[in-house]
Amino acid sequence: MKQSLLALSIKKPKWVFIITLLLTAITGAMIPGIVVDTDPENMLAEDQPARVFHNEVKDRFNLYDAIVVGAVNEESIFSPNSLQALHTLSEGIADIEGVIEPDMMSLSTVDNITQEGVGTIRFEWMMKQPPETMEQAKEIGQDVQRLPLFQETLVSGDEKAAAIYVPIENKDESYRISQEIETLIGGLDSKDEYHITGLPVAEDTFGFQMFVQMGISAPLAALMIFVLMWFFFRNLKFVAAPMIIAMATVIITMGLLIGMGFTVHIMSSMIPIFLMPIAVVDSIHIMSEFADSYKQGRDRKEVVKEVVGHLFTPMLYTSITSAIGFFSLLLTPIPPVQVFGAYVGFGILLAFLLTIVFIPAYLCALKPKALASLQSGSDKQSWLQKVLPQVGKKSLALSKLVTVGFVVIVALSLWGINQIQINDNPVRWFKEDHKIRVADRVLNDHFAGTYNAYLVLDYDQSAAKAEWMEAVNELDDSSLKKDIASIMEGGSDLGSQLNDVIITLEDRIFSASDKEMDTIDSLLAKAEETRRSLAYFQQPQMLKKIEQLQQALLDSGYVGKSNSITDVVKTVTRELKSGEPEDFVIPQSQRGVAQALLQYQSSHRPQDLWHMVTKDYSSTAIWLQLKSGDNQDMTRVVEYVENYFEDNPLPENVSAEWAGKSYLNMVWQDEMVEGMLSSLLSAFVVVFVMMIILFRSILFGALAMLPLSITILFIYGLIGWVGKDYDMPIAVLSSLTLGLSIDFAIHFLERSRDIYKQTGEFKSMIKKMFEEPASAISRNAVVIAVGFTPLLFAPLVPYITVGFFLATIMAASAVVTLILLPVALKATRRWAFKS
Secondary structure, eight states, X not given: OHHHHHHHHHHOHHHHHHHHHXXXXXXXXXXXXXXXXXXXXXXXXXXXXXXXXXXXXXXXXXXXXXXXXXXXXXXXXXXXXXXXXXXXXXXXXXXXXXXXXXXXXXXXXXXEEEEEETTEEEEEETTSSOOSSHHHHHHHHHHHHTOTTTBTTTBOTTSSEEEEEEEBSOGGGHHHHHHHHHHHHHTOOOOSEEEEEOHHHHHHHHHHHHHHHHHHHHHHHHHHHHHHHHHHHOOHHHHHHHHHHHHHHHHHHHHHHHHTTOOBOTTGGGHHHHHHHHHHHHHHHHHHHHHHHOOTTSOHHHHHHHHHHHXXXXXXXXXXXXXXHHHGGGGSSOHHHHHHHHHHHHHHHHHHHHHHHHXXXXXXXXXXXXXXXXXXXXXXXXXXXXXXXXXXXHHHHTHHHHHHHHHHHHHHHHHHHHTOOBOOXXXXXXXXXXXXXXXXXXXXXXXXXXXXXXXXXXXXXXXXXXXXXXXXXXXXXXXXXXXXXXXHHSSSSHHHHHHHHHHHHHXXXXXXXXXXXXXXXXXXXXXXXHHHHHOGGGSHHHHHHHHHHHHHHHHXXXXXXXXXXXXXXXXXXXXXXXXXXXXXXXXXSHHHHHHHHHHHTTSSOGGGGGGTBOTTSSEEEEEEEESOOOXXXXXXXXXXXXXXXHHSOOOTTEXXXXXXXXXXXXXXXXXXXXXXXXXHHHHHHHHHHHHHHHHTOHHHHHHHHHHHHHHHHHHHHHHHHHTOOBOHHHHHHHHHHHHHHHHHHHHHHHHHHHXXXXXXXXXXXXXXXXXXXXXXXXXXXXXXXXXXXXGGGOSBHHHHHHHHHHHHHHHHHHHHHHHHHHHHHHHTHHHHTOO
């Protein structure tokens, strides 16, 4: 394969250029069809149980994603000016396309519940018109304080902030809607501070800024790499070749990804950034050795054949091992991570093929005049050639100290790994001073929390249905039994079926005989009893269990607040009775609960009840407000509830499950960690086996894995030391570390064996190794490590994370290779070079 590829490159360079150009142009034409997706929900497969249940809950309770708008006045939000602005803003938001106006929650769109008289209540708009006086404003504040559904949700406990909850039809429209809201805020006559937050707007805003960042970071990184290569080689035409390879690789890979219908997620948006350094690594090795080997008068074709002959095998194996590192991500259960791993792996192999074909063709096509100016002895290169031999000598002279030093680094790294915390939060994808982070911080300081999770309780109707069907099967009247059986086979749920049965039985009363009347009356009573039992979450004893759970959650400190059907029932019951706090209780009978709920349905917003309970009262959702969207906080809540149910078991026929974005984030984070660990271990084993096959030596295979192992330990130890959470970008660094760290080791060991065959002496071999080979490794490490420093200035944290750790991986793996491998070879030279 090597000879045929070389022959094609050297003999027909124009064909190589044309094919490369056409392939790049065709795939590049697909890029304008890009579709950006930053929804963390898509981190889970569509049939993943937690995601399926989450979407089922949204449908069952008519729940929507919401943007949170907060107004803050450090004196009091209950002033005529503040409430006037809030009223005006609410009206403006309601007119925005994509906003679900009936479900929007604001002081001007919710009901005040008051006592009309004993046994009757009144529902009126909390703020139909904005107040004109301070007294009127304070009256609104007093009304809010009486309604637990709104305390710490619509108005903060310190009365310095008010919120508007903006439900939206499509979360992908969050950024556009938030921009329109900002425009409305800009037109308000108010000195209050306004903030916009919420997971949907954070995710969609990230998508918009990610799209912009893709167009800035990758070109900046490419420019920096280009400048550094020019600094080393001082020949623009010469260094253009690796950049052409890198850009072609990125364009072809991203074009194929988009052309095949994949959306660009936060992970796949980083494909250009990951491919850029990997794509130029092999090119730099070839260009570096060519620059050192080429002299005027030599046949450049022969030099190219010689250089590629030296480097083909190590480059092939470094490419395959790097690709395996990323292909291992296919083992994770996270679809965007699988896509990312598959296409980066493909891009790596593509870059190798382009390098082997394009670079020789490019070098052979250059005019001698263009090559004559190569300054293989430039100041920077001379500096490297002076420093690197000293590194080789010192590492061998201080081999014991070097060994002890790396043992200490490994020990400290293991300690650091134990400090790593698994955590992610889409809001943290922005810098601390980003307006979304500021809004998140300010509003969660004032309110009970802007993050939602739902604890859904379901009543299993199977026992009640079985008991009812048993009563039906005992009927002597075959005609009646047949009619009821026909009804029970249809209908959407058991409650609806029983309603139809009751109507049928009542119709039969008029034509029934005395004997049939007894049967019908008995069956009617059984149907009514079964129907009442189905309305499980109308039963006082179950509502009291929910009330106790809510209080326990509040006392735990893990939850800012919770809302449920119990809050509705207690509020209405209080106003039906005395209006005093002592009557803020759950009624003693199911009839009393049903009466309270029936009263609530006469409000301006009866649909609010069905966001908390289904119409047959067989399922209910407890709304939890959390002050943080961090996985760790959601995990604590889930574990607390599990422990609570162990001590306070639910009835056997009642189950509890979680839903909500905060919970989904926790689920995919857990799956990602487990998946990444298994993919890393499996890839590590495969790479180790490949190293043994490459070097035909278990010893050399183990030596090749040494820099890789230490770099992985060091990088993740560093993450623990600096207190960086283990999040999505950090998780995929294992693949990058696996791919790049092995690269330098393969080149170092392969060249060491080749040179030892020529010299037959260890010291001479080390001396030659720290000339051109070490120089090529160092150039690669410097170019890529420094080349990606522009990412440190990106406004999005994942890009900063990748930039920092990518540079650190390159620097660390190069240092470990150049300092530790000579020591390891010295210690094992009897076995390593015995033949």
